[in-house]
Amino acid sequence: MLSRAAHPALRAGVAAAARPATLNVIHPAGYATLREIEGRLKSIRNIEKITKTMKIVASTKLTRAQRAMTESRTYGQTSNTVFEQAETKAADVEGKKTLVVVCSSDKGLCGGIHSGLSRKTRKMSAENSDFDLAILGEKCKAQLGRSNSKQIVLSFAGIGKDVPTFADAQAIADQISLLPTDYTSIQIMYNKFVNAQTYEPVIVEAFSEEAIANSPNFAAFEIDDEVLTNLREYALANALYWALAEGHACEQSARRNAMDNASKNAGDMINKFQILFNRTRQAVITGELVEIITGAAASEEG
Amino acid sequence: MAFAWKAAGLTYNRYLAVAARVVRRSLKEDKRLQAERRGEMDLRFAKWEVSRGLGWGRPEERRCNLGEIVLRDILFLLWPDRVSQRWQNGADDGGQNGKQGENKSLASANEAAMAEHAGGQGQ
Known part of the structure; x- marks a missing residue:
């Protein structure tokens, strides 16, 4: 019964612009509907307040996140320069085991940013499912846990509360390098920040020791074999930090946009319902007036 | 080249983290508070093990x-x-x-794993 009672106001909201004249026919009981509309108006106003606040919070966080992203880019790019100069290529070993690190976060309400990553992962897994997954953040864990739970070896939580720190990236890199399986290549998937409106899931490669050692210009750096492991671990942490910071910036900007749209939609709905509310109230008043006048006329005649 | 920290079972990243923490702690009070915020890490993690043929297990x-x-x-x-x-x-x-789904604290787990690693090497 409850849902039935809530429906007329909803339907009326849609039909309001189209056929205001028939409103009285749909709602013979004007008073109850008025109260219903009022209730909905109130709840939409509250939602609008919340989404507006969330948008403001996201905007403030976005500026910080963007600053962190530009700073972290230095880490990633410096680390990449080494591999570019050495002309490192991914090792092409038969039966290689790949680890894909998906950088999402714990929080939702930010559009399709997490599902974009999940979708790309699923697409990859449909082509070739011979890789393991390490998932950062609860959102992608929940999404991929349903479809690819067999491939997951690690999952991390507690990401995205604040701007990611290098300590975060280091701890994750440590945990990944402590995994029992020896991965020949580690791919980090994150949302690349194109501009405030656009982002796209991309993959960066963190090279394995063999790949680094086999790169053509490797001799130029005069790196001892012993410290090669260090270089690899450090490069992984750098790449992760970059990916985390960029993903974080994307998330904040996506959240800002999502909340902006939500507030706009709420505003539209408020307008619609306000008009409906006024019209219905007017109709009720007119109806009462008609009743009074007819009553008065009838008693005069009699 | 033998590294003392490697013999102790630390990974390079862990070694860097410890070094960074020491540097941050030795800063002056006002700078230290700012710097230590950058070194905070509060992650949890979970290891996933696929139990093959789980169905009617114990x-x-x-x-x-x-x-x-x-x-x-x-x-x-x-x-x-x-x-x-x-x-x-x-x-x-x-x-x-x-x-x-059991989430364990990443920091303590990393320490434990490395301590274990070091213990195994020492014997």
Whole structure:
């Protein structure tokens, strides 16, 4: 019964612009509907307040996140320069085991940013499912846990509360390098920040020791074999930090946009319902007036 | 080249983290507070182990609550083929029940793992 009672106001909201004249026919009981509309108006106003606040919070966080992203880019790019100069290529070993690190976060309400990553992962897994997954953040864990739970070896939580720190990236890199399986290549998937409106899931490669050692210009750096492991671990942490910071910036900007749209939609709905509310109230008043006048006329005649 | 920290079982990143912490702690008070905020790490992690052929394992291996077990048993009696297929390959491990969703603190786990690693090397 409850849902039935809530429906007329909803339907009326849609039909309001189209056929205001028939409103009285749909709602013979004007008073109850008025109260219903009022209730909905109130709840939409509250939602609008919340989404507006969330948008403001996201905007403030976005500026910080963007600053962190530009700073972290230095880490990633410096680390990449080494591999570019050495002309490192991914090792092409038969039966290689790949680890894909998906950088999402714990929080939702930010559009399709997490599902974009999940979708790309699923697409990859449909082509070739011979890789393991390490998932950062609860959102992608929940999404991929349903479809690819067999491939997951690690999952991390507690990401995205604040701007990611290098300590975060280091701890994750440590945990990944402590995994029992020896991965020949580690791919980090994150949302690349194109501009405030656009982002796209991309993959960066963190090279394995063999790949680094086999790169053509490797001799130029005069790196001892012993410290090669260090270089690899450090490069992984750098790449992760970059990916985390960029993903974080994307998330904040996506959240800002999502909340902006939500507030706009709420505003539209408020307008619609306000008009409906006024019209219905007017109709009720007119109806009462008609009743009074007819009553008065009838008693005069009699 | 032998590194003392490597002999102690630390990874390079851990070594860097410790070094960074020491530097941050030795700063002056006002700078230190700012710097230490950059070194905070509060992550949790979970290891996922695929239990092959879980289906009808020992009771403690069934990672679901009692209601689900009963439901599963009933369903199994009705459609043995379908149920076993769906549940035995572990596809229903949503991640929150039992071992798989257990989130452990990353920092302490890393320390423990490295201590263990070092202990193993020492012997």
